[in-house]
Amino acid sequence: MAADLVGTAELIAGADIHPGEARGEYRCAGAWTVRGIAQLERRLEDFSWSGEGEVVLDASRVTAMDTSGAWLLHRTLRTLAGRKRPARVEGLRPEFDALLQLIAARAPVAEAAAGAPSLSVRLGREAWRFLLEMLGMISFLGESALVLLQSLLRPRRIRWRPILYNLQTAGFDALPITGLLSFLLGIVIAYQGAEQLRNYGANIFVADLVGLSMVRELSPLLTAIIVAGRSGSAYAAQLGTMKVTEEIDALRTIGVGPIELLVLPKVIALMIALPLLTVFTDVTGVLGGMVMAKAQLGVGFIAYLDRLDEAVSLTSYMIGIGKAPVFAVIIALVGCFQGFQVSGSAESVGHRTTVSVVHAIFLVILSDALFSVAFSYLDI
Amino acid sequence: MQAADAVVEISNLNTRFGAAVVHENVSVSVRRGEIFALVGASGCGKSTLLRETIALQQPVSGSIRVFGREVVGLDDTGALPLRRRWGVMFERGALFSSLTVAENVGMVLREHTPLSDALIDEIAAVKIALAGLPADAGPKYPSELSGGMRKRAALARAIALDPELLFLDEPTAGLDPLSATGIDELVRHLRDALGLTIMMVTHDLDLLWRAADRVAVLGEGTILGVGTMAELSQSGHALIREYFYGPRGRSARGQAWNRK
Numbered sequence: 297m298a299a300d301l302v303g304t305a306e307l308i309a310g311a312d313i314h315p316g317e318a319r320g321e322y323r324c325a326g327a328w329t330v331r332g333i334a335q336l337e338r339r340l341e342d343f344s345w346s347g348e349g350e351v352v353l354d355a356s357r358v359t360a361m362d363t364s365g366a367w368l369l370h371r372t373l374r375t376l377a378g379r380k381r382p383a384r385v386e387g388l389r390p391e392f393d394a395l396l397q398l399i400a401a402r403a404p405v406a407e408a409a410a411g412a413p414s415l416s417v418r419l420g421r422e423a424w425r426f427l428l429e430m431l432g433m434i435s436f437l438g439e440s441a442l443v444l445l446q447s448l449l450r451p452r453r454i455r456w457r458p459i460l461y462n463l464q465t466a467g468f469d470a471l472p473i474t475g476l477l478s479f480l481l482g483i484v485i486a487y488q489g490a491e492q493l494r495n496y497g498a499n500i501f502v503a504d505l506v507g508l509s510m511v512r513e514l515s516p517l518l519t520a521i522i523v524a525g526r527s528g529s530a531y532a533a534q535l536g537t538m539k540v541t542e543e544i545d546a547l548r549t550i551g552v553g554p555i556e557l558l559v560l561p562k563v564i565a566l567m568i569a570l571p572l573l574t575v576f577t578d579v580t581g582v583l584g585g586m587v588m589a590k591a592q593l594g595v596g597f598i599a600y601l602d603r604l605d606e607a608v609s610l611t612s613y614m615i616g617i618g619k620a621p622v623f624a625v626i627i628a629l630v631g632c633f634q635g636f637q638v639s640g641s642a643e644s645v646g647h648r649t650t651v652s653v654v655h656a657i658f659l660v661i662l663s664d665a666l667f668s669v670a671f672s673y674l675d676i
Numbered sequence: 677m678q679a680a681d682a683v684v685e686i687s688n689l690n691t692r693f694g695a696a697v698v699h700e701n702v703s704v705s706v707r708r709g710e711i712f713a714l715v716g717a718s719g720c721g722k723s724t725l726l727r728e729t730i731a732l733q734q735p736v737s738g739s740i741r742v743f744g745r746e747v748v749g750l751d752d753t754g755a756l757p758l759r760r761r762w763g764v765m766f767e768r769g770a771l772f773s774s775l776t777v778a779e780n781v782g783m784v785l786r787e788h789t790p791l792s793d794a795l796i797d798e799i800a801a802v803k804i805a806l807a808g809l810p811a812d813a814g815p816k817y818p819s820e821l822s823g824g825m826r827k828r829a830a831l832a833r834a835i836a837l838d839p840e841l842l843f844l845d846e847p848t849a850g851l852d853p854l855s856a857t858g859i860d861e862l863v864r865h866l867r868d869a870l871g872l873t874i875m876m877v878t879h880d881l882d883l884l885w886r887a888a889d890r891v892a893v894l895g896e897g898t899i900l901g902v903g904t905m906a907e908l909s910q911s912g913h914a915l916i917r918e919y920f921y922g923p924r925g926r927s928a929r930g931q932a933w934n935r936k
Binding site for chain 2: 364368391394641643644
C-alpha cells in the first residue's frame with residue numbers, strides 16, 4: 297500500500313536563510329520549492345547581508361528544491377554579485393546543484409521592463425487604429441456594394457434561402473419585443489404630454505404628439521436600436537467565430553466569396569425586415585398612445601384615430617419608413633465588418649461583438665440626425 | 677514491482693460510452709521517474725484513459741490511484757490537492773487565448789501561491805526558457821505563435837507549479853519533424869533535470885523510440901502489451917506487430933538503430 301503522499305509538501309518547513317556562526321556565513325534550510333519560498337521571498341526583499349566581502353551560503357540543510365526555489369537562490373546570488381558581494385554556495389546536494397546550474401544556464405537575462413507608453417504615444421496609436429478601422433469600414437462598404445451589383449446583374453446567383461432565414465430570425469422573431477417596447481414608448485409619450493395638453497384644453501392634440509413623434513422619429517429609431525442589439529451583435533459573433541475556426545478561409549478556397557454568401561443575404565434580409573418592423577412598431581406605438589389618451593385625457597378611440605388621420609401626413613409616414621433601409625444597411629454592415637475584424641482569441645469575438653453594437657447604434661443615431669438636418673434644409 | 681514505486685496505478689478499469697466498450701479490465705502502472713507512453717490506433721481510448729487519470733472523466737468501474745490516492749469518484753474540490761501536484765499539456769495546447777504566454781504561465785502561480793508579482797513574472801520567464809522558447813515569446817498572445825511554439829508554451833504552463841507528474845497528450849501531433857525532435861529532447865531533458873514522471877499519449881513512433889522508457893499498447897479495449905520499445909518490437913501479438921512494423925514503424929525503428 298502506497299503511503300498517502302498528498303500534503304507532505306506542506307508538512308516540510310519552508311525555505312529559510314539565517315546568519316551562521318562565522319562572519320559572512322549564512323545558512324539556507326528548509327524546502328526551497330514553489331510552495332515553500334513565499335515567506336522567504338518577502339524577507340529577502342530587505343534582508344540585511346551584514347558585513348562586507350564574500351558571502352558563503354551553507355546550503356547543506358536544504359531539504360527540497362525545485363526550479364522556483366533554484367531561481368530564488370540564483371536571483372539572490374545575482375543580487376549579491378550586483379552589490380559587489382561575491383557569493384558562493386556550499387554543501388548543496390548534487391541533484392539540487394544540477395538544478396541550480398540548469399537555471400543559471402537557462403535563466404533569462406533580466407531585461408528592463410518596457411514602461412507604459414506615454415500619453416501622446418497612446419493617443420497617436422489609438423488615432424491611427426481608429427483611422428485604419430474607418431478606412432477598413434469604407435473599403436468593406438465598397439466591396440459589399442460591388443458584390444451586390446454583381447449579384448443584381450446575375451439574379452440567379454442571389455441566395456434566397458439564407459435571405460429568408462435571416463428575414464425570419466431578424467424580422468419575424470423580433471416582432472414581439474419591438475412591438476411591446478414601441479407600445480410602451482407610446483404610453484410614455486402620451487403620459488408626458490397629457491399634463492401640458494390638459495392645461496391648454498388641447499386634449500385631442502395628443503394624437504398629433506404621439507402620431508408625429510412615433511411615426512416620424514421614434515419608432516424607426518427604436519426599432520433600429522433593438523435590431524442592432526439583437527441581430528447586429530449576432531452577425532458579429534457568428535462571423536467572428538467562423539473567422540476563428542477558419543471557416544471563412546475555407547469558403548475562400550472553395551471559391552465562394554464570404555461577402556456573397558454571408559454578408560449580402562443579411563443586408564438584403566434586414567433591408568426588407570427593418571421597414572416592415574417599423575410599420576409594425578408605428579402601429580403599436582400609436583396604439584399605446586391611444587390607450588393612454590383614453591385613460592388620462594378622456595380622448596375616445598374614434599376621435600383619436602380621426603385626429604391621427606389629419607395629423608400624420610403621408611410624407612411624414614414615408615420619411616419614417618424611408619429611414620429604415622438606411623439603418624438596416626448600417627446595422628448589417630457594421631455587424632459583419634466587426635465580425636471580420638476578429639483575430640484569434642475568444643476574447644476578441646466578445647470585444648468585436650460589443651463594438652459592433654456600440655458602433656451600429658452610434659451610426660444609426662448619427663445618420664438620423666443627418667436626416668433631420670437634410671429634411672429641415674429641404675423643408676419637408 | 678513495489679506499490680510505493682508506482683506514481684499512477686490503474687487497475688481493472690472499465691469504460692463504456694453507451695453500448696460501446698472502450699476499456700475492459702485495463703491494468704497498468706507508471707513508475708516514479710519514468711517516461712511512460714500510451715500508444716494505440718485512433719479511437720482505442722488512449723486519450724480517454726488519460727482524461728480519466730486526471731479526473732476529467734469518470735470510468736464505469738475500476739480504480740485509478742495517483743500518488744496513492746484514489747482518483748475515481750473525486751469531484752473538482754477533492755481533486756484539487758492532486759491537481760496541484762501534476763501538470764497537464766493538452767493536445768491542442770488549450771492556452772488561454774486572451775492571455776499572453778507569460779500570463780498563461782503566471783496565472784497558475786498566481787492562483788496557487790502567495791508569491792509576489794515580480795517573482796511570479798521571473799519564474800514564468802524561467803519556465804518559458806526551460807520549455808525552449810525565446811524570451812520574446814513571453815509577451816506574445818497564443819494566436820501569434822506557431823504550432824510548435826504553442827506546444828512549448830503549453831508545456832511551460834504545465835510545469836509552472838513544478839509538478840512531480842506530467843501528462844502530455846500528443847506532444848508532437850501536428851508538428852514538423854524538426855520541432856517534433858525538439859520536443860523529444862525537451863521531454864527527456866525535463867525528466868532528467870527536474871526528476872519528473874511523465875505519462876504521455878502519442879502516435880509518434882520517433883518520439884517513442886527516442887524518449888519513452890516504457891510503452892503500453894492499447895487495443896481491443898485492453899492492454900495488448902507493456903514494455904520497452906525493444907521488447908515490444910519483438911512481440912508476437914499481431915496488432916502490436918502491425919503497429920510497429922507498418923512502413924512508418926520500420927523507418928522510425930531503423931533510425932533508432934542507426935543512432936545507437
